[in-house]
Amino acid sequence: MTAVGTDHDLRRALARIAETAASLTGACHTAVGIRSAYGDGAGGLITHGEPPNRAGRPSPATSLEVPITFHGEVFGSLALTGKRGPGAPGAPDGRPFTEEDLHLVRVLATEAGIAMGNARMHAAARQRTRWIDGAASVTTALLAGPETRSTTEDALTVVAEKGRELAEAATGAVLLPHPEGGMEVVAISTELTEAVRAEAYRGRIPPESPVLHQIHAGLAVFADDFATDPRSVSPLSRHYGPTMLLPLHSNGRVLGALALCRLSGGRRFSPSERTLGTQFAAQAALALVLADRHRDRERLAVYEDRDRIARDLHDLVIQRLFATGMLLESARRKAVLPEVRERLGRAVDELDATIQDIRTAIIALQQGPSQVPPGLRTRVLREAGAALGARPAVRFAGPVDARVDDATGRELLSALREALATDRPGRAEVVVDATAALGSRPAVRLTVSRTDSPDDPFVWERPLDGTP
Numbered sequence: 001m002t003a004v005g006t007d008h009d010l011r012r013a014l015a016r017i018a019e020t021a022a023s024l025t026g027a028c029h030t031a032v033g034i035r036s037a038y039g040d041g042a043g044g045l046i047t048h049g050e051p052p053n054r055a056g057r058p059s060p061a062t063s064l065e066v067p068i069t070f071h072g073e074v075f076g077s078l079a080l081t082g083k084r085g086p087g088a089p090g091a092p093d094g095r096p097f098t099e100e101d102l103h104l105v106r107v108l109a110t111e112a113g114i115a116m117g118n119a120r121m122h123a124a125a126r127q128r129t130r131w132i133d134g135a136a137s138v139t140t141a142l143l144a145g146p147e148t149r150s151t152t153e154d155a156l157t158v159v160a161e162k163g164r165e166l167a168e169a170a171t172g173a174v175l176l177p178h179p180e181g182g183m184e185v186v187a188i189s190t191e192l193t194e195a196v197r198a199e200a201y202r203g204r205i206p207p208e209s210p211v212l213h214q215i216h217a218g219l220a221v222f223a224d225d226f227a228t229d230p231r232s233v234s235p236l237s238r239h240y241g242p243t244m245l246l247p248l249h250s251n252g253r254v255l256g257a258l259a260l261c262r263l264s265g266g267r268r269f270s271p272s273e274r275t276l277g278t279q280f281a282a283q284a285a286l287a288l289v290l291a292d293r294h295r296d297r298e299r300l301a302v303y304e305d306r307d308r309i310a311r312d313l314h315d316l317v318i319q320r321l322f323a324t325g326m327l328l329e330s331a332r333r334k335a336v337l338p339e340v341r342e343r344l345g346r347a348v349d350e351l352d353a354t355i356q357d358i359r360t361a362i363i364a365l366q367q368g369p370s371q372v373p374p375g376l377r378t379r380v381l382r383e384a385g386a387a388l389g390a391r392p393a394v395r396f397a398g399p400v401d402a403r404v405d406d407a408t409g410r411e412l413l414s415a416l417r418e419a420l421a422t423d424r425p426g427r428a429e430v431v432v433d434a435t436a437a438l439g440s441r442p443a444v445r446l447t448v449s450r451t452d453s454p455d456d457p458f459v460w461e462r463p464l465d466g467t468p
Contacts, residue, residue, distance in 0.1 A: 001111055010115060010116065010119040011046060013112075013115045014032045014034075014046045014112060014115065014116070015032075015046050015048065017032060017078070017108050017111060017112045017115075018030040018031065018032050018046055018047065018048035018078075019048045020108060021048075021078060021080060021104070021105055021108050022048050022080070024101075024104050024108075025064075025080060025083065025097060025101040025104060025105065026083050026084045027064075027080035027081065027082060027083060027084070027097075028081065028082035028083070028084055029047065029048070029080070029081045029082055030047065030048045030078070030079065030080050031045055031046065031047045031048075031078075031079045032045070032046040032047075032068070032076060032077075032078055032112060033045050033076045033077045033079065034046070034075065034076040034116070035074065035075055035076050043076065062081065062082065062083060062094060062095075062096055062097070063079070063080065063081045063082075063097075064079065064080040064081075064097045064101065064102060064105055065077050065078070065079040065080070066078055066102070066105050066106050066109045067109065068109045068112045068113045068116065069109075069113050070113035070114060070116060070117030071117065073117075075112075075113055075116045075117065075120075076112075076116070077109075078105055078108060078109045078112060080097065080101075080105060083095045083096070083097055083101075124272055127272060127273070127276065128272075128276060130166060131166050131276040131277075131279070131280055134162050134163075134165070134166045134280065135279075135280050135283040135284065135287075137162060138158055138159055138162050138283070138284050138287055139283065139286075139287040139290075141155075141158045142155050142158065142287045142288065142290070143287070143290060155288065156174040156176075156186055156187035156288075157174075157187040157188075157189065159172075159174055159187070159258065159284045159287075159288070160172040160173055160174050160187045160188055160189040160258070161189040162284075163258050163260050163277070163280060163281070163284070164189045164190075164260060166276075166277075166280065167244065167260040167262075167269070167273065167277060168262075169260045169261055169262050170190060170191050170192060170239075170240070170261060170262055170263045170266070171188065171189070171190040171191070171192060171239075171240070171259070171260075171261045172188070172189045172190070172258070172259065172260050172261075173185050173187065173188040173189070173190075173200060173258070173259045173261075174186055174187040174188075174248070174256060174257070174258055174259075175205065175256050175257045175258075175259060176255070176256040177256065178204050181206070181207035182204050182205045182206045182207040182209065182212060183204070183205045183212060183215075183256065183257060184201075184203070184204045184205070185200045185201055185203065186256075188200050188201070192239065196236070196239060199236060200236055203234060203236060205234055209231075209234075210231040211231050211232065211245060214245075215245060215247045215254065215257045216247075216254055218247050218249050218252075218254055219247065220244065220245065220246050220247060220274070220277075220278050220281075221243075221244070221245035222243070222244055222245075222269065222274055223242070223243045224241070224242055224268050225241050225242070225264065226240040226241060226242070226243035226261060227239070227240060227241065227264055229243075239261075239263070239264070240261035240262065240263060240264060241261075241262055241263055241264040241265055241266050242261070242262040242266055242267065242268045242269050243259065243260070243261045243262070244258075244259070244260045244261075244269055244273075244274060244277050245257050245258075245259050246258045246259075246260070246277055246278055246280075246281035247281065247285075248281055248282075248284060248285035248288070249282065249285055250282070250285040250286050250288075250289045251289075255285050255288065255289070258277075258280075258281045258284065260277060310362045313358055313361065313362050314359075314362055317358060318355055318358055318359070321351055321354060321355050321358075322355060324351060325348050325351040325352065325355075328344050328347050328348050328351070329344075329348050331344055332344035332345055332348065353393055356393045356394070356395060357393075359395075375400075375401035376400050376401050376404050376409045376412070376413075376432075377396055377400055377401055377432075379409070379413055380394060380396075380400075380412075380413065380416060380430065380432055381394055383413055383416050383417060383420075384416065384420065384428070384430050393428070393429045393430065394429075394430045394431075394432070395429070395430070395431045395432070396431075396432050396433075396434075397431070397432070397433040397434060397435050398433065398434030398435035399434060400432055400434045400444070403434045403442075403444065403464055404434060404444050404464065405464075408444065408462050408464070411462060412432070412444065412446055412460065412462070415446055415458075415460040416430065416446060416448065418458075419446075419448040419458040419460070420448065428448060428449070428450050429448070429449050429450075430446070430447070430448050431445075431446070431447040431448075431449075432444065432445075432446055433445045433446075433447070434464075436461060438461060438463050441463045441464070441465050442463065442464040442465060443461050443462060443463045443464055444461065444462055444464055445459065445460070445461040446458075446459070446460040446461070447459050447460075
């Protein structure tokens with residue numbers, strides 16, 4: 001009993017119990033049967049000695065079997081057959097097992113139950129610690145500083161990779177809602193081929209899938225053989241056996257799903273693995289939500305800084321430059337020497353160009369997030385800069401982005417490309433006026449003039465009321 005209790009190797013301890021049972025009772029053959037973690041009979045078997053070679057089944061008197069229990073749970077059984085006679089230690093003589101034998105076997109079964117129960121508790125504790133540490137590492141990665149954190153797609157890949165590692169699965173994948181319904185794979189970590197990876201990104205689980213109905217209801221989906229499961233309609237299911245599809249939900253909202261798949265014929269997910277996987281998915285979903293909010297706060301801080309810089313440029317820098325230009329213009333008018341007036345005039349022109357460049361920078365600073373389609377102002381600036389190879393002087397009058405619709409904006413950009421498609425050297429000035437008028441109708445007017453031909457500007461205009 002002392003030797004068994006101090007042995008931390010479960011199989012060695014159970015083998016010692018089987019050997020001890022044979023030694024104390026004189027049994028020819030002893031076996032410790034271990035039930036699986038699923039509660040069925042598919043477990044392990046540890047034996048000692050050879051079973052007696054006797055036709056038919058042994059009688060109850062010549063065989064003995066007691067359950068191995070711990071805290072009311074049946075873990076297996078301890079069985080003995082073929083009691084040896086005193087004169088023939090290697091062969092059974094048909095004598096029945098005694099009450100003393102039964103008492104000894106029950107004591108040994110109790111010790112086996114304690115050993116198996118402790119082993120399972122230690123294994124469950126180690127497994128639970130692994131999953132908890134894994135969930136914590138995902139949260140840390142998603143909430144890391146801006147110098148180490150990547151895009152949202154990379155964050156989802158972190159969830160897929162860590163989930164696959166913890167579940168000892170062949171594939172981990174994150175699925176999010178598809179714009180046309182159903183779900184699609186947006187991040188995957190797999191030991192399978194690149195062809196399977198590419199197929200996963202191309203595929204989509206349709207909205208009528210029974211699996212998705214459960215996921216949207218916040219329920220996990222478990223399958224022992226996903227390839228033959230009637231609920232599976234994905235072509236990728238042919239590669240997998242045991243599978244967990246776990247909802248990523250937070251605050252009652254299902255964000256997507258985490259798929260953890262083992263290969264066909266692989267070990268089934270135990271009840272504890274299913275529970276821990278479900279808890280990991282919930283923790284990962286919460287971490288994703290927190291990471292998104294963290295990034296939103298950082299973006300807001302950046303936009304606030306950009307707005308502050310834009311206000312400072314407008315209220316301080318431009319005003320000072322404008323005042324300096326006014327002083328230079330006054331000095332130019334009072335200058336006597338022609339060369340002085342000419343140089344002062346050039347300085348005033350450069351200040352005007354600088355002011356316009358700063359205004360362009362202010363407009364760029366005031367643009368929204370990069371995910372939002374750029375407004376007409378930004379597209380005009382890009383088009384002009386791309387055509388001339390440098391930032392031209394661009395002025396806007398009126399609420400250009402608000403008043404000019406998409407169709408008219410596309411026509412204006414086409415006209416701008418046409419006007420700037422010239423090899424003539426010289427500085428261009430572009431003016432987009434959303435306060436213009438065509439007769440009594442409001443209009444937008446594009447004017448492109450060059451310093452080498454200021455008397456021959458390019459003019460394009462369209463009404464803003466939708467009429468031709």
